[in-house]
Amino acid sequence: MFYSFLQVPRCRFNTLADFSRFRLLGSRIYGLEGGHSRKSTGKPFIAKTEGRNRTTQNSKLSKIKREIFAEPSLTSAAVNVNTTGISQPYKAEYCDIQQMIAENEDLANLVTVIVFDIETTGFSRVSDRIIEIGFRDLQGGENSTFQTLVNPERYIPNSHVHGITTQMVKRPGVPRMGELIPILLQYVKSRQQPEGIVLLVAHNARTFDVPFLYHEFSRYSTEFPPNWLFVDTLPLAREVKKSRGLKLSSISLTALGDFYNIVNNSAHRAMADVDALSLILPKLTFDLKLPISGLVKESFRGSDAINSKKKTR
DNA sequence: TGCCAGGCCCTCTTTAGGGCCTT
Numbered sequence: 342m343f344y345s346f347l348q349v350p351r352c353r354f355n356t357l358a359d360f361s362r363f364r365l366l367g368s369r370i371y372g373l374e375g376g377h378s379r380k381s382t383g384k385p386f387i388a389k390t391e392g393r394n395r396t397t398q399n400s401k402l403s404k405i406k407r408e409i410f411a412e413p414s415l416t417s418a419a420v421n422v423n424t425t426g427i428s429q430p431y432k433a434e435y436c437d438i439q440q441m442i443a444e445n446e447d448l449a450n451l452v453t454v455i456v457f458d459i460e461t462t463g464f465s466r467v468s469d470r471i472i473e474i475g476f477r478d479l480q481g482g483e484n485s486t487f488q489t490l491v492n493p494e495r496y497i498p499n500s501h502v503h504g505i506t507t508q509m510v511k512r513p514g515v516p517r518m519g520e521l522i523p524i525l526l527q528y529v530k531s532r533q534q535p536e537g538i539v540l541l542v543a544h545n546a547r548t549f550d551v552p553f554l555y556h557e558f559s560r561y562s563t564e565f566p567p568n569w570l571f572v573d574t575l576p577l578a579r580e581v582k583k584s585r586g587l588k589l590s591s592i593s594l595t596a597l598g599d600f601y602n603i604v605n606n607s608a609h610r611a612m613a614d615v616d617a618l619s620l621i622l623p624k625l626t627f628d629l630k631l632p633i634s635g636l637v638k639e640s641f642r643g644s645d646a647i648n649s650k651k652k653t654r
Numbered sequence: 655t656g657c658c659a660g661g662c663c664c665t666c667t668t669t670a671g672g673g674c675c676t677t
Binding site for chain 2: 459460463466467468469472502543544545546548549550552553575579591592593594646
């Protein structure tokens, strides 16, 4: 029997419901069960506490994962990470990751899966800016989610899309990107396993979220940490639709949510979309019979998304 | 003056073009 790493009957991840929350700052709480509001948070900087102590949970999780990934097909031998287009400085680091994976049969214990989403002032990675981010570590535990508005220091022309207004992001306490990056790095670092890798998952990550994030980091002379890998769920959804012959009119996040009966009352708010994708991802990996080693295989570096060129045919 | 995002995928294609997906 084959199961997705996120959808195993034996494995109950206490990540997506029934959690209390810890707020670093702010009063607005987002959750999967209670729906989401487009109203201003007023104090936009929020982290959550979710359920149990993470150490205890990790212990159980590790045991479960050891059971899940005991199958030969899920060992590191199956991992074949594509290094095409990787710049030389990154290549050495990337080889280190490959070596690390190859030397560890217990791959799952090395990988932290974080679903993320951004809201922006528009589609141009060059001229537009990020105005909201949301992150969720699917392992759950304390402070497993991270979300905040971001002050882009400019007018927001597309409030009709996400409900985020210029006034909202100009409030005191809303960080600018330069202030947020160190905190974001610290958040991800706090979630990863020692010497582990992080899979950051987003819908249309390759051509939207990752390039946007990359350019924002570049503006502040910051590079993605070498242990960050990205996964785009758009091609996964495309593959599911193709291989299973699903009658999906679209593979947008909204359409996928509808298809899998996932309620999202605040689409186009970062954390609401993160929560939706957090529920869609297990469905996709299950349908594709994709273990975590498969997700690693599907992953790419941030620099790959920037350096890739349009295919010539 | 005109443009104003860009990469992937599909097909009525491959020496191309249009739709999709993200905000």
